[in-house]
Amino acid sequence: MDAFTQTILNSLEVTSGCTEPAAIAFCASLVAKHLGEDPKTIHLKIDQRTYKNAFGAGIPNAGDLRGSEWALLFGFIMRCPEKRLSIYSGLNASTINSAIELRNRDLITTELLDLDTLLIDITATGTHHTVEAAIQASHTHVARLIVDQQVLIDDTGPEATAPSKICDDDTSIYLPAKWPDMVEKLFADETLRSVVREGIDYNMAAAEHGRKYIHGGGGVDELVMGAIYARMNGDSIAVMSCAGSGNKGLTAMIPVAAYARNNQLGEVLELKGVMVSVLLTVLITSRFGEVSSVCGAQYAAGAGIIGGLLYLKNRLDLFSGAYNNFISAIGGGFCDGAKGSCSMRGNVAVSTALTSINHAENGFIVSGRDGFLGDTFKETLDHLAQYNPIVARFERETIDILRNK
Numbered sequence: 001m002d003a004f005t006q007t008i009l010n011s012l013e014v015t016s017g018c019t020e021p022a023a024i025a026f027c028a029s030l031v032a033k034h035l036g037e038d039p040k041t042i043h044l045k046i047d048q049r050t051y052k053n054a055f056g057a058g059i060p061n062a063g064d065l066r067g068s069e070w071a072l073l074f075g076f077i078m079r080c081p082e083k084r085l086s087i088y089s090g091l092n093a094s095t096i097n098s099a100i101e102l103r104n105r106d107l108i109t110t111e112l113l114d115l116d117t118l119l120i121d122i123t124a125t126g127t128h129h130t131v132e133a134a135i136q137a138s139h140t141h142v143a144r145l146i147v148d149q150q151v152l153i154d155d156t157g158p159e160a161t162a163p164s165k166i167c168d169d170d171t172s173i174y175l176p177a178k179w180p181d182m183v184e185k186l187f188a189d190e191t192l193r194s195v196v197r198e199g200i201d202y203n204m205a206a207a208e209h210g211r212k213y214i215h216g217g218g219g220v221d222e223l224v225m226g227a228i229y230a231r232m233n234g235d236s237i238a239v240m241s242c243a244g245s246g247n248k249g250l251t252a253m254i255p256v257a258a259y260a261r262n263n264q265l266g267e268v269l270e271l272k273g274v275m276v277s278v279l280l281t282v283l284i285t286s287r288f289g290e291v292s293s294v295c296g297a298q299y300a301a302g303a304g305i306i307g308g309l310l311y312l313k314n315r316l317d318l319f320s321g322a323y324n325n326f327i328s329a330i331g332g333g334f335c336d337g338a339k340g341s342c343s344m345r346g347n348v349a350v351s352t353a354l355t356s357i358n359h360a361e362n363g364f365i366v367s368g369r370d371g372f373l374g375d376t377f378k379e380t381l382d383h384l385a386q387y388n389p390i391v392a393r394f395e396r397e398t399i400d401i402l403r404n405k
Contacts, residue, residue, distance in 0.1 A: 004182075005189050008275075011282045012195050012249075013140065014202065015085035015241045017231065018057035018338045020050050020291065022085040023139040024068055025075025027120045029087060030133045032076040034147050037126040039102075044072055045111045045121040048395045049291040049335075055402050056339035058234020060088040062096060066234075069108055072122065073099035084140050086238065112399070116392070118244075118291045138290055139244050173283060174378035176319040179276055179311065186275050187268075196271055196278065199240030203253045206230065206239045213343075220255045221350035227254065228297070229343035243282045243300060244290030247338075251301035251346045252277040255353070256308035269312060277301070277308030287381055293391040295333040295345050299384070302326060302349035306357060318357070320377045321365030325356035327380060328366050328373060334391050336398045 001009070015022055024046070032039075046068060054068040062070065074091055077098045083090065113119060121134040121144070129148055136143035136156065145153035172178050186192055210226025211218065213233075227250045230237055242249035256277045260270035284300035285292075292299075303323055310316050329352050333345065359365070368375035372383040 001189060001191070002185075005186055005192055008186060008278060008282060009189075009192050009195060011243045011278065011285075012199055013085055013241050014198075014238050015246050016088040016236070016238050017060045017234065017246075018053065019085055019139050019241055019244055019246055020053035020338060021057055021059050021066075021068070021071035022087055023050070023118075023135055024054055024071040024120055025078070025087045026081055026084055026140065027122050027133050027135045027142075028072040028075035029079055029083075030081040030142065030145065031122045031124045031131045032079045033081055034131045034133075034145070035124050035126050035129055037128060039076070039107055039124045039126050041125045042072070042076070042108045043111065043123045044068065044108060045113055045119065047113050047115040047117065047119045047291070048399055049115075049289075049293065050118050050120060051110075051112055052335075052395060052399055052402070053291060053338040055399075056337050057232055058340075059091070060234055060236040061091045062088075062234060065096065065099075068110065069103070070099065072108065073102055076124070077102065085241065089236070089238065114396075117289060171378060174376070174381070176307070176310075176316040176377065179279065179307065179316060182279065183272050183275050183311070186279070187272055192275075193271060195240075196274055197267075199242075199249065200253055200257045200270070200274055202238055202240045203227065203250050204257060206237050206250060207254050207258075209235065209237050220258045221347045221354070223258070224251055224254050224350050225343040225347035228346040229340055232338060232340045232342050242278055243285035243296070245285075245296050245301075247297045247342055247346060248281055248285070248301040248304075251297045251349050252281045252304040252308070255305045255350050256312070259309055260312060263312075265312060273308040273312040276311040277304035280304040280307040284381065287385050288388065293334055293388065293395060295330075295335050295342075295349075297342065297346045298330045298333050298349040298352075299327075301346075302330065302353050305350060305353040309353075309357060315361070318360040318365075320375075320380075322356045322360035323377055324366050324368060324373050324380060325359050325364070326352055327384070328370065329356070331372060331384065334394050336394075337402060 123132040132146045134144040206227040207223040210230040214222040214226040281304040374380040
């Protein structure tokens with residue numbers, strides 16, 4: 001498998017619950033498995049974006065127990081790091097009771113870090129052993145594992161901890177005319193086809209599950225809204241995440257798959273359309289990070305919808321214009337944490353993507369001279385990326401607001 005296909009494949013992972021609490025539990029579970037004894041102290045170092053996203057997101061089967069500390073405790077008790085981001089599928093009443101008992105011992109200290117990349121670093125000390133594990137850059141990348149001062153894993157160099165890139169210096173990936181050939185290359189890989197098929201099945205099932213939360217006509221924007229609300233609410237459903245986010249996976253896949261099915265385009269085109277959407281979601285995420293200060297369901301997956309649908313319509317020539325329509329409407333949407341109201345972000349991403357395509361098809365395209373827009377897709381993205389350090393300043397204020405609640 002070539003590096004390009006491997007990057008897309010690595011971006012797709014089944015997850016139970018929000019990916020940030022799941023990543024914390026995965027890391028804690030790894031520490032507990034190697035510690036092998038009752039902890040005396042547990043120290044969590046965590047970047048502020050991951051902390052923010054874990055703060056309000058529901059944990060499957062955990063009721064109102066939320067936040068990074070509970071996420072850590074559940075993972076520590078379960079000791080099953082092999083489940084990775086699906087770790088909460090095994091959460092039950094016995095685990096919760098054990099976590100409550102452990103929490104009552106007041107063993108956990110938390111250190112919040114101002115970083116531009118995802119970091120979850122947990123050190124636990126028992127009577128006989130000390131274990132440290134760190135997840136960095138992506139939700140399942142074990143960057144460090146140290147057991148009693150013996151280094152078992154050390155993958156903390158600049159390349160390992162930098163945001164993953166879908167390409168190096170090949171700017172052709174930003175050209176819509178190149179995407180059909182790229183998708184043919186992706187589609188040729190049997191493993192990737194199988195995982196995308198699995199992802200569509202998971203996420204369409206989540207859309208059906210989420211219908212109980214919507215009260216409108218059941219349009220595709222509402223299906224995405226209901227699915228996101230369900231997982232953010234802590235419902236015990238599995239979804240295929242994309243580029244580190246279940247909400248991005250739902251937003252990127254459901255509208256494209258639904259369009260293919262409603263228009264009876266067949267499974268092959270359905271898979272290829274979703275692959276275009278995933279490709280763009282991963283590409284844009286590589287510019288902002290898996291855990292970022294902007295809403296990935298909008299910035300990344302929203303663009304994925306546009307690309308996937310225009311591919312199916314054989315109108316990728318409209319992509320740059322439709323994307324400018326889209327981003328001019330939703331640009332500036334900063335992330336205030338993972339929680340139930342992310343469902344509205346997903347709803348807006350879908351409805352705005354559909355409207356932007358419709359306007360482009362009817363000849364209305366906003367000018368690349370306007371504001372942060374550019375004349376090409378890449379130029380617009382380059383402009384948006386310049387805001388990253390500025391939007392990141394909102395993180396501390398968001399965390400203060402959440403804590404004060």
